[in-house]
Amino acid sequence: MEYCLSLAEKGWPNVSPNPCVGALIVHNDQIVKEGWHQSFGSAHAERHAINSLNDNERKLLPESTLYVSLEPCNHHGKTPPCTELIIESGIRRIVVGYSDPNPLMCGRSLQRLRDAGIEVIGPLFDDFTTYPKGEIFMTGITRQRPYIILKWAQSMDNYLSVKEHCTKITNIETDVLVHKWRAESNAILIGYKTLITDQPQLTTRYYTGKNPIRYVLKDHREINISYEGFRFLLHENLVHELTNMYTMNNIGILLVEGGAYTLKKFIDIGFWDECRVITNKNMYIQNGVPAPNIQGILADEYTLGNNHICIIRPPE
Incomplete structure (x- = not known):
């Protein structure tokens, strides 16, 4: 997860006002693919990682774990919901660093994944002020x-x-x-x-x-x-x-x-x-x-x- 958070910061400041997000697809303790949200309006980290897979790598998804620094989105914005892409991909396990403070998500995305039969581990951390540039994203959401x-x-x-x-x-x-x-x-x-x-x-x-x-x-x-x-x-x-x-x-x-x-x-x-x-x-x-x-x-x-x-x- 520490590496996942470092990937998230690679998108700064181009993703603003969106949050920085990093994602990893791991199979048998080996990183298969990594992704991060690169700019506002572009593919989110999970979509970036999943869409970068070749055909052979896609076959590993049912036995792989998706690590993501922030709870995936579950609404239509500039891009389609990442939750639906994760479900459709065949991934059966996801580890989440932080819950998204955005009221449109805020745990709802994780519940959507659980309802689809995906094992959800996390959020691992509670204090969003420790998230990369978290105070900036929180200001927009709350104020x-x-x-x-x-x-x-x-x-x-x-x-x-x-x-x-x-x-x-x-x-x-x-x-x-x-x-x-x-x-x-x-x-x-x-x-x-x-x-x-x-x-x-x-x-x-x-x-x-x-x-x-x-x-x-x-x-x-x-x-x-x-x-x-x-x-x-x-x-x-x-x-x-x-x-x-x-x-x-x-x-x-x-x-x-x-x-x-x-x-x-x-x-x-x-x-x-x-x-x-x-x-x-x-x-x-x-x-x-x-x-x-x-x-x-x-x-x-x-x-x-x-x-x-x-x-x-x-x-x-």
């Missing part, structure tokens, strides 16, 4: 919105920039890291003033990966402008817009990069799941745009050159 990551860079004296000017705070190592964060996100959001002042590209040019969808949060009083590749949202409709991001646009992870007013908006309404703060240890601005004040739990910290990165989680 019907993306997993929201706030990110900003600040000087040692807690300023985002000199007033009315774009101020370079991060070094090249951290720039690469930030572009990695972008590649791991489905969408990125900034405020209207940040768009006008900084005119950022918000791409992954320093890291190999897909560019996120780009959103701008604006006030209804701010003029409508045309920026190619940007989508505009209204402050007044923020909660509704975030729900639509998840339910209509399949945005599982949203990276919020500022500016100060936009970051404060998310903090004030409690809509954040993680905060990543980059501090330049050698820079003092003294008078500028203050960085947001956020209360939380320090989950991790590390240093890249003169940049110190803190990962903060909401208070329990």
